[in-house]
Amino acid sequence: MATADGGAERAFLVNEGPKKGVSYPIKLAYCGECTMPIEYCEYYVNYEKCKEWLQKNLPREFEKLSVTKEGEGDVEKKDDGGSGEEKKKRQTRGGKGLMKAKKKVEPQGIRMWTASRGKKKKVTIVVGLASYEIDLKDASKFFASKFSCGSSVSGDDEIVIQGDVKDDLFDYLPEKWSQIEEDDIEDMGEKK
Amino acid sequence: MFKKFIPKEMVTNINNAKSSVQKGIRHQVLDQMPFAEDYIDQILPKKEALKIVKCQDHIEILAAQNGELLFFRHRDGDLYPTLKLLHKYPFILPHMQVDKGAIGFVLSGANIMCPGLTSPGARMTRVDKDTVVAIMAEGKDTAIAIGLTKLSTDDIISKNKGVGVENIHFLNDGLWQMKAVK
Numbered sequence: 001m002a003t004a005d006g007g008a009e010r011a012f013l014v015n016e017g018p019k020k021g022v023s024y025p026i027k028l029a030y031c032g033e034c035t036m037p038i039e040y041c042e043y044y045v046n047y048e049k050c051k052e053w054l055q056k057n058l059p060r061e062f063e064k065l066s067v068t069k070e071g072e073g074d075v076e077k078k079d080d081g082g083s084g085e086e087k088k089k090r091q092t093r094g095g096k097g098l099m100k101a102k103k104k105v106e107p108q109g110i111r112m113w114t115a116s117r118g119k120k121k122k123v124t125i126v127v128g129l130a131s132y133e134i135d136l137k138d139a140s141k142f143f144a145s146k147f148s149c150g151s152s153v154s155g156d157d158e159i160v161i162q163g164d165v166k167d168d169l170f171d172y173l174p175e176k177w178s179q180i181e182e183d184d185i186e187d188m189g190e191k192k
Numbered sequence: 193m194f195k196k197f198i199p200k201e202m203v204t205n206i207n208n209a210k211s212s213v214q215k216g217i218r219h220q221v222l223d224q225m226p227f228a229e230d231y232i233d234q235i236l237p238k239k240e241a242l243k244i245v246k247c248q249d250h251i252e253i254l255a256a257q258n259g260e261l262l263f264f265r266h267r268d269g270d271l272y273p274t275l276k277l278l279h280k281y282p283f284i285l286p287h288m289q290v291d292k293g294a295i296g297f298v299l300s301g302a303n304i305m306c307p308g309l310t311s312p313g314a315r316m317t318r319v320d321k322d323t324v325v326a327i328m329a330e331g332k333d334t335a336i337a338i339g340l341t342k343l344s345t346d347d348i349i350s351k352n353k354g355v356g357v358e359n360i361h362f363l364n365d366g367l368w369q370m371k372a373v374k
Contacts, residue, residue, distance in 0.1 A: 012345075013317040015286045017227035024231055025280030028334060036363045037279065037334040043299050135374075 032057060038065075107131045109184045110173065114164050115191050122164040130157040132179050146172060193251070193266065195301040197366025202247045206373055209242040209254075217242065217254060220271055221263070224324065225284040235262065235281065245373050259372030264361070270324050270340070272360055275368060278326055278335050285326040286317035288339070288357060292330045298337050301365060304357040306348045318345045325357060337362035 018024060028037055033053040034044040038061055041050035054062040110128040117123050129139055136153045143161045144151040150162040166187055174180045209217070218236055222229060236242065237256075245253040245261075253264040254271075263271045273284060290304055291313030298304060304327060309316055313330040321344045327337040339357035341348075348356045361367055 013287050013289065013315050015227065015283065015317055018230065018281075018283050025234065026282065028279045034364065035369065037332075039332050039334060040295075040299070040336065040363060043296055 029058060029061065107179075107184065109186055110180065111186050111188050112166055112169060113188045113191060114166060117162075121162075124161040124163065124165050124169070125154075126159045126161065126169065127157055129159065132177060134177055142176060193360050194362075194365040194367040197247075197370070199366065199370040202249075202251070202366075203373075204246050204248060206243055206245050206255075209244045211241075213244070214242045217263070217271070224271060225273075228281065228284045231281055235277070243373060253367070253370075253373075255373050259374055261367070261370060261372065264367065270322075272324055272338050275335060275338060275361060275363060278338065282326065282335060285324055285335075285338070286319050287315075287328045287335075288317060288319075288325045288341075289313075289315040289328040289330060290336075295329045295332075295336060298327060298329075298359060299363055301359055301362055303342075303355045303359045304337075304339060306343070306352045306354060306356040309348055309356050310352050316345050316348070320344045321347070324360075327357065327359075327362075 031038050031041050031050050033050040044050055108131050113125045114122045140151040140153050140159050147165050152160050154160045174182050240257040243255040250267045253261055255261050261274045262277050263273055265271050290308045291311045294308035321341055323341045325339050326335040327339050329336045337359050338361045339359050341357050342355050
């Protein structure tokens with residue numbers, strides 16, 4: 001322990017404030033898969049997915065990663081080999097409660113219905129927008145102004161628009177949100 | 193603090209801060225983080241109103257007008273920068289570096305134990321008890337968590353046992369995943 005203490009004592013950090021020659025704010029690249037800075041991707045449960053993402057979006061960083069890995073690879077492998085069996089026996093260290101893989105809702109397509117209100121009035125029910133990472137409140141505002149009608153968020157992932165606007169939605173949805181394809185939208189006919 | 197933080201459920205309301213409150217916050221930031229002085233206008237522009245996001249459990253998050261989360265605090269306590277802000281201005285907090293073995297634990301929300309701060313891979317800044325610190329990691333350049341020291345640096349070395357720094361906010365916790373507010 002004495003050596004450890006000594007080591008720590010020798011190596012006190014001093015907060016020196018902003019470094020010269022560095023312009024702040026620093027722009028950091030975050031991984032699109034685990035949202036963390038790239039250097040921490042390796043601690044993510046779905047590291048493989050992070051790598052895929054890196055390869056696709058930041059090929060330069062990915063190359064760096066593979067280069068450093070090759071350099072350090074041997075050392076790390078040795079480490080893993082030595083403690084590998086032990087790891088199996090015991091719970092993986094630092095791994096038990098490690099962030100669950102984010103449950104990403106895959107876009108499931110947008111479905112819409114019409115329901116009748118009274119004898120001759122219709123409302124349009126749109127379901128599935130939230131899975132495209134669209135803010136429902138925004139969307140309902142958008143519909144209201146676009147169709148000059150009432151529109152409300154009526155459930156977890158449901159918007160009710162007054163009037164039958166199904167046909168218009170096919171045009172406006174992909175136009176407003178580029179992540180939506182026209183083929184994703186499905187007309188489910190009448191009522192729920 | 194944010195291990196089980198679900199923004200959708202926890203946020204109770206969002207207000208623009210009164211200018212007097214904003215001034216107070218500005219002072220508090222400068223008080224706590226003297227190094228931020230040159231950049232305070234970048235971090236907290238004078239002209240723009242601050243947004244105060246009130247959450248359950250007496251947590252308040254301060255956000256810029258564009259919705260970017262900047263600081264948070266518990267009741268009227270110390271201000272903590274969010275990790276996103278800290279990544280932009282790493283110098284505003286004293287750094288505590290943990291060794292490699294601790295990274296996994298910290299990332300799952302564990303408090304930082306003294307041995308993780310005194311081992312050869314770790315380095316510390318000399319600070320007192322109850323200081324807000326940035327937790328860095330061995331071999332990495334970016335902060336991994338934000339913590340509050342439970343012992344002074346000297347005590348951490350002499351005791352070398354138990355919790356040294358409380359983990360307040362870490363990568364991928366509820367606050368990290370919280371999107372910009374409107």
